[in-house]
Amino acid sequence: MSDNLHLAWCRLLARGLAASGVREVVISPGSRSTPLVLGFDAEPALRKHTIIDERAAAFFALGLARSTGHPVALLCTSGTDGAHYLPAVIEAAQAGHPLVIVTADRPWEAYDCGASQTIDQVKLFGDHVRHYAELGLPERAALPAVMRIAAQAVQRATHPAGPVHLNARFRKPLEPVDAPSPEPHDAEVAALLASGPTRFFPADRELSAGGLAALAALCREHERGLLVAGPAPATHGAGARVLRALSERLGYPLCAEVTSQLRQGPAGALDVPSFDALFRSRAFMMTHAPGLIIEIGGPPVSSAYGNWLASRPRVRRVVLAPHGWSDPHGTAELMLEVAGSAWLARLGELDVPARSGSSSWSRPWVAAQGAIEALGVDATRAAPRGRVPSMASTDEAPLSDADVAGAVAQGTPPGGWLLIGNSGPIRDLDAHPGPLADGVRVMHQRGAAGIDGWLAAAAGTASGAGETVVLHLG
Secondary structure, three states: OOOOHHHHHHHHHHHHHHHOOOOEEEEEOOOOOHHHHHHHHOOOOOEEEEOOOHHHHHHHHHHHHHHHOOOEEEEEOOHHHHHHHHHHHHHHHHHOOOEEEEEEEOOHHHOOOOOOOOOOOOOOOHHHOOEEEEEEOOOHHHHHHHHHHHHHHHHHHHOOEOEEEEEEEOOOOOOOOOOOOOOOOHHHHHHHHHHOOOOOOOOOOOOOHHHHHHHHHHHHHOOOEEEEEOOOOHHHHHHHHHHHHHHHHHOOOEEEOHHHOOOEOOOOOOEOOOHHHHHHOHHHHHHOOOOEEEEEOOOOOOHHHHHHHHHOOOOEEEEEEOOOOOOOOOOOOEEEEOOOOOHHHHHHOOOOOOOOOOOOOHHHHHHHHHHHHHHOEEOOOOEEOOOOOOOOOOOOOOOOHHHHHHHHHHHOOOOOEEEEOOOHHHHHHHOOOOOEOOOOEEEOOOOOOOOOOHHHHHHHHHHHHOOOEEEEOO
């Protein structure tokens, strides 16, 4: 049995994706996707995962992309199957996770005539994907374009990170067929497989020099400032030392949410993790309102902080965000785009004079943080917090939701992953100010803030991370 055009076409697509940075493919097989499944299976550089349910497969792929940082391919058959990917595609788009979605499709003559398992799959995900490409039906004249389309898909999925969609049409027969050997296209396919796709090198993306200068000028102007860190990729944990040093040099308290990756290890001198409780206190904020806020990462989960910002539209604010326009309030004075983790070193070199870490501005914030910890109050729920020697509740020490979240977090081993559900669980964990073990990465689905898909996403994270993964859902 010789290699036919369908299989050759799909082998080129798989090789192009693998050579461009895709390492894993999650497959939900079906009849129309047979050539794609065979082509991807023949690519030794790809690790394959088979998950029958498309919705679970998509969230599994999302977890893989989140934990590895590499683009993940997602493959399904024709018809409504691809539509089940939509919730995970939206989360990937909003949170900036790289997915390459490949949907098998029927030929054009099957459209709009009642053919089975046929829907209009052109731009199926609309504006939720960064890029769409139509592969069309396999033909010999277009073989060189397949790898180029694959390389472009990976480039668009990673700069900036997010989902892309490739639609691939096939006529029957879908399986390899007996054919003369060699076939006319064999030599060309072998040469293309050997040479690989075009190699793409993106421009280095560092913090803008102009943006850094403008930020430094604002910092020199304002002694009453805060660093507020919201949800961030796992790579931001490497910058904890830099940001704490900057916090102390500026004299700005560091208000870091647990998903900022900045709560691992020993706390810094100006760490104020319970800032949500302080922003809820009208009396405290009346006399301790900041003149400048520097936001790092995505918009913070804290509703108290968001409500305070909404009531103070004129407070000067700078946003450093990894993707998108991360300013739901629309009042930021500066916005600096950041990528990867190299920008953290540049931020640490900010040209500002060193101030005393302990000052009349920072001391009340640190003192209030200490009072909250000593009081042992679930600031988010305003419920008493008991000590947690075990997960069993007693009459003397009833467990609150924040206690449970804190116990789970403190039980996550060094280097592990803590995945936390949206709505209640993430706020419960933020209400527990205790530090995490070194290297613990805390992730949640902040992109669209959905509550679905977490079991599959956790399985994908575990598969990609190869380390302990703890999932806490409410």
